[in-house]
Amino acid sequence: MTRTAPVRRRTPWLAARVRAVRSETSVSRTIVLEVPGWPGHAAGQHVDVKLTAPDGYSAQRSYSIAAPPSGDLVELTVQRVEDGEVSPYLVDELLPTDELEVRGPIGGWFTWRPSEPGPVLLVAGGSGIVPLMAMVRERALAGSTAAFSLVYSVRGPSDVFYASELSAADIPVRLLYTRVAAPDRPAGRITAADLPPSADAKVYVCGPTGFVEAVSEVLLARGQDPASIRTERFGPSGG
Amino acid sequence: MHGDGFVDGNSAAGMFAEALGLDITTAVVTCAGCGRGGPFAETHVYDQGPGVVARCTTCEAVVARLVRTPTDAWLDLRGARSVRIPLSQ
Numbered sequence: 001m002t003r004t005a006p007v008r009r010r011t012p013w014l015a016a017r018v019r020a021v022r023s024e025t026s027v028s029r030t031i032v033l034e035v036p037g038w039p040g041h042a043a044g045q046h047v048d049v050k051l052t053a054p055d056g057y058s059a060q061r062s063y064s065i066a067a068p069p070s071g072d073l074v075e076l077t078v079q080r081v082e083d084g085e086v087s088p089y090l091v092d093e094l095l096p097t098d099e100l101e102v103r104g105p106i107g108g109w110f111t112w113r114p115s116e117p118g119p120v121l122l123v124a125g126g127s128g129i130v131p132l133m134a135m136v137r138e139r140a141l142a143g144s145t146a147a148f149s150l151v152y153s154v155r156g157p158s159d160v161f162y163a164s165e166l167s168a169a170d171i172p173v174r175l176l177y178t179r180v181a182a183p184d185r186p187a188g189r190i191t192a193a194d195l196p197p198s199a200d201a202k203v204y205v206c207g208p209t210g211f212v213e214a215v216s217e218v219l220l221a222r223g224q225d226p227a228s229i230r231t232e233r234f235g236p237s238g239g
Numbered sequence: 240m241h242g243d244g245f246v247d248g249n250s251a252a253g254m255f256a257e258a259l260g261l262d263i264t265t266a267v268v269t270c271a272g273c274g275r276g277g278p279f280a281e282t283h284v285y286d287q288g289p290g291v292v293a294r295c296t297t298c299e300a301v302v303a304r305l306v307r308t309p310t311d312a313w314l315d316l317r318g319a320r321s322v323r324i325p326l327s328q
Contacts, residue, residue, distance in 0.1 A: 011256035048253035062250055106252045109264035109280035209246060231281065233247040 013050060013101040014038065018094055019073060024161045028079040028127065029091050030066060035102055038072040041065055043138035044111035044131045044204070044232075047074065047104035051086060061086045061239075064131035064206075064232075065105065068138045074102065077161060079127040084239015110232045112204065114138060118146025121198040123215050125153045125190070125207020129161050131232065132206055136169060149174075149201075153190050153211065156180035172196070192218045202228050209233040245283040251291045252280075254305055258312035267323040268293075272300035274320070279303075 016033040023029045045065055052058040067075040080091040094100075112120065112135040122132040129152055139148055148171040154160055156177050166173050176194055181187045185194075190211070195218060203224065205215045212233045219229055248264055255263035264280035275297040282293040282302060290306030290313075304315040316322065 010258070010260035011253070046249070046252075060253075062253060103253055103257070106256055106262070107249050107264045107280070108262045109278050110249055209244075212247075231247065232249045233245070234250060235246045235286075 011103050011106070013103050016074070016100055016102045018096050018098045018100075020096055021094060024077055025079075025159055027091065028077060028161060030075060030077045031090060031094060033074045033076065033100075033102065035072050035074050038069070038074055039105070040069045041074075041105035042108070042111040042113055043068060043134040045105035045107050045134075046131065047076065047102045047106060049076070049086070049090070050101040050103070051089065052101070059086050062106070062234075064134070066130050066133055066137075068134065068141050074104075077127070077130045077133075081239025087239045110204065110206070110230050112138065112202075114142035114144045114146075116146065116202070118144075118148065119198075119201040120146055120148050121196065121201045121203045122148065122150045123153075123190075123195065123203065123205045123207075124150065125211030125215075126155075126159070127161070128205075128207030128211065128232070128234070130206075132204060133162055135204065136166075136171065139171075140169070147201075148172075149196050151176065151190070151195060153178060153194075153207070190215060190218075192222060195219070198224060198228075202230070204230050204232075206232040207234070209235060244287075245285050245294070247284055248279040248282040248293055250286060251284045251293065251305065254291060254307060254312070255279075258305065258307075258314060261324060265325050267321075268302050269320040269323075270295040270298060270300055270302050271318050271320040273298040276321075276323075279322075 014035050016035045019034045020032040046062050048060050048062050050060040063076045066077045078090045081087045124132045150173045153176040156179050205212050212231050252264045266279045268279050269276040285292045293303040295302050302318040306313045
């Protein structure tokens with residue numbers, strides 16, 4: 001009997017095993033997953049993660065990928081959403097060798113590829129840094145000379161993900177604190193004065209919906225070409 | 240707690256990939272209501288209900304609804320005049 005032609009494969013759930021975990025802040029951590037058969041991904045893409053309880057109940061959430069592909073390893077950074085259903089488990093309880101399912105990579109719109117020349121302005125609000133960090137790391141890994149600049153808004157210094165890596169990065173990084181006054185800036189939400197010139201840049205904005213809306217308004221008000229702005233908004237979605 | 244109550248088309252991409260086997264984020268969706276066209280990634284997505292609803296960024300009309308049951312995905316695209324899907328990257 002001849003084999004029938006394979007039907008087009010939809011994005012399947014893949015078994016994943018936790019290789020390593022490391023804390024980023026008191027409420028977030030990076031999870032390195034080993035995913036046999038992982039097809040690779042572009043910086044900025046995300047995965048859906050599915051947890052299934054022994055009684056069959058399952059819950060799924062989307063998380064951005066934090067680093068370029070490395071074989072079948074997929075690195076996520078997850079922030080705990082208080083009273084959430086999935087993130088407290090991922091941040092507080094998951095341990096190496098634990099298993100879960102992932103589906104991806106997902107989303108080709110909010111991506112940056114090393115073949116793009118730049119300049120690029122990255123604007124992150126809170127855990128919106130994660131897909132943008134994948135772009136920063138991809139640029140470094142590929143030896144790209146694209147001009148990058150990062151503006152990263154967080155509540156305070158203790159909320160910065162990847163702090164030591166960012167302070168050593170060879171791109172301009174501007175940290176904005178919304179709740180803590182800095183020597184050169186009072187505490188407060190992002191404003192036009194916090195954003196470097198970006199007229200000829202591709203701008204990636206990722207963060208909570210309110211943050212993305214605010215940054216988009218500032219950019220459009222100063223004449224940024226709407227076609228040069230790529231946004232990704234997230235909400236807790238039940239966390 | 241949930242911002243303005245919506246996220247965007249990026250967050251619904253997994254469900255569309257599961258149902259259709261394509262990356263919906265780069266597809267250009269034209270609103271049947273106001274004629275505004277743009278990438279699905281930019282639509283306003285409301286995902287706190289039983290399914291996901293994507294709304295036009297200009298007129299907030301519903302352009303797509305996707306509901307998943309244990310066995311099927313139900314996709315309602317009547318709010319989209321067209322969906323243009325890139326065939327190659």
